Amino acid sequence: MRGGLATSVVLHAAILGWALITIPSQRELRVAEPEPIAVDIVSASELTKLRQGVRTAKQLEAEAKATKAEPAKKEAPKPTPAAAAPPPPPPPEPDPPAPKEEPKQVAAVPPPPPAAAPPVPSPEDQKKFEEMLKEQQRQAEEQKKAEEQRQAELKKKQEEAKKRAAELKKKRKEAEAKKKQFDAEKIAALLNKTPDKGSPAAPSAPHEPTKAKGPVLGAPEGRDRQLSASELAVLKQIIRSCVGPKWNVFGGGEEAQNTIVKIRVLFHPDGRLAATPQIVNPQNSPFFLAAAESALRAVQACEPYPLPPDKYNVWKDTVLTLNPRDMF
């Protein structure tokens, strides 16, 4: 038994000693560092610029071919994350909300040849495209200015919205046709940090007139009958933002919070009223008459309405429901 105890102690000590020696000398476990993923935040305005780039794709192609001969010049130190960018982003959604500008030759822009651009851009191509985009924008502005001088009659909003609609339609056509080139341009557009000159921002469209006075495009019926929810909301907001502030509500009248006035308005394509607006739900009380007249005054004070002419079919017959319940 004593021998057993001694053996036990010796073996224990041996194991402990071995552990004390070997464990600290082990290699440290290292976790492999993950590959950094480049992330780029694309704002709506960059998408706008993107589409501007697409507009004159034909020219882009020509310039790309022409300047291929001088890669050395175009080489520039570009931020490498873009070069190491992940695979090209998915194709654009069919109904982008931002408005676009268009020159006269909207209908004439053909789908560019697909084989022109390489799938993965090289640094010199990025620089090329960036400069081409800049060039395009300058040209676009010059074109716009020339057209402004030529056309003076039509309202600014109409053209802008018309362009937007036609642009949307064109976008759909071109999205399928030129995926590859699209990718390259997108990356170039991301690199291009020059601010947009002269293109009005979408959210302020109902409040500011566009600077462009391009030609009127499209027939009164408009080609585009499909409206997304956001476009519908924009149309309604155009009407609401003008009529609301002009509608004097009388707070103290009897049942003032329950006085709902419905007005039917018929419009001309240029936003003027085609007829005297009609009260859809006439009532006999003097309070209702006063509220209805106040609403009518607001509706009449707002003409001409800056509504998009190419969607005329949508808004030519409108029923406004004026309900002051939220004000009480």
Add this chain to the structure above:
Amino acid sequence: MTNERAAAPHNTTSAPGAAGRIARALLVILAIATALGSADAQQPQPRPGPAPGPRPGQGGPLEVDITQGTLKPIPIAVPEFLGEDPQFAREVADIVAADLERSGLFEPLDRASFIERTRDLNAQPRFQDWRVINAQALVVGRAGRAPDGRLIAEFRLWDVFTGRQLASQRFTVGQREQRRLGHLVADQVYQRLTGEKGYFDTQIVFIDETGPKDHRNKRLAMMDQDGFNVRLLSQGRELVLTPRFSPTAQEIAFMRYTGDQPRVFLMNLETGQRELVGDFPGMTFAPRFSPDGQRIVMSIGEAGATAIVEMDLRSRQTRRLTQTGAIDTGPCYSPDGRNIVFESDRDGSQQLYVMAADGSGQRRLSSGEGRYSTPVWSPRGDLIAFTKQMGGSFLIGVMRTDGSGERVLTEGYHNEGPTWAPNGRVLMFFRESRGGGGGPKLFSIDLTGYNERQVPTPAFGSDPAWSPLRN
């Protein structure tokens, strides 16, 4: 391995077969689930926003909801009236503009900005000129003297946007009632554009207070609702309180202390004649007329309690309406004469109660904290105004006739005694200012709580009562 292969044929019929069936069932379930899942994913996302209906452009009109308007006053243009006496005509137009502005619902535009000069009342105005200065309505008029000495005014109210004439009328008043011309025109314009009946051709009877705070001289006084044409109805030798207008005749009822006893009197405003309503063996205060002008309701105190008593003015017969042994006072008829609202402390604290005009169906109306008093029923019938004392502050508030919707209009030091304008839209009350040199002043406020203004009085004033429309 050999074992397995050897084992496999043994199990073909049993375990693999059952397992295969199970596996197939599971696969089928999985397939169905994925099919459903992908079907869900493939469905178009429901559109947020507008309610479903005929899509615009496809057979139905575009529906737009507008739920936010503006509470700003209506811009209106009131150019100088035409007339042979331009000074007189201009004053009438100024009264119209001032009345409309005081209501808080209109904004008369500065005459310096007007482009067109009105020369002919029967001509169509150049609406473009008025549209440019953002006028929504236009009042043109003429005022002058008739050969018999009476005063005449006529006006036209135009809608600037549609070019329609909304109203036109002509008024004639007595020789000395020049200001009434302006009030009558203002009433018509106000009514046509707001739907509310006007209230400018009315008077206020109140207690004019002069002298030091501890020894006030209180006299009965009357004036136009805009503070002009003040005239005193009593001399101040005796204490007078709580004057009230009759709804039908040019009469007021008020309380006057004869010696130590307060009594109720009726005074005819045109003749100045006074008449004692009754000699009651007890305190009497706060008499009010019924809407048909035939009865008076007041409170009579005896032996520590106060009860509400109704009296017929012709027969002088009295009828006791409450007998709770508490203090019931401040009664006021509803505009249809069928109900009476009053204050009572029968539940321990001062609260508002309502009962039928014969005294039946007495039930409590108010439910909040504080002490409620001086209830007045709106001539429109939809609201009851009252004074409420809570903590140290006094509030003027309104509530609906079932006691709900209680709302405070104004808060201040010693607000008291609301009275309604005849259109049930504007209230007047009095408020005491603090300090040794302070005193009560009259204020008006819209029932929405906006547009509180001080009403000018020659000295201090309290206990206002609003007359019905004079026309």
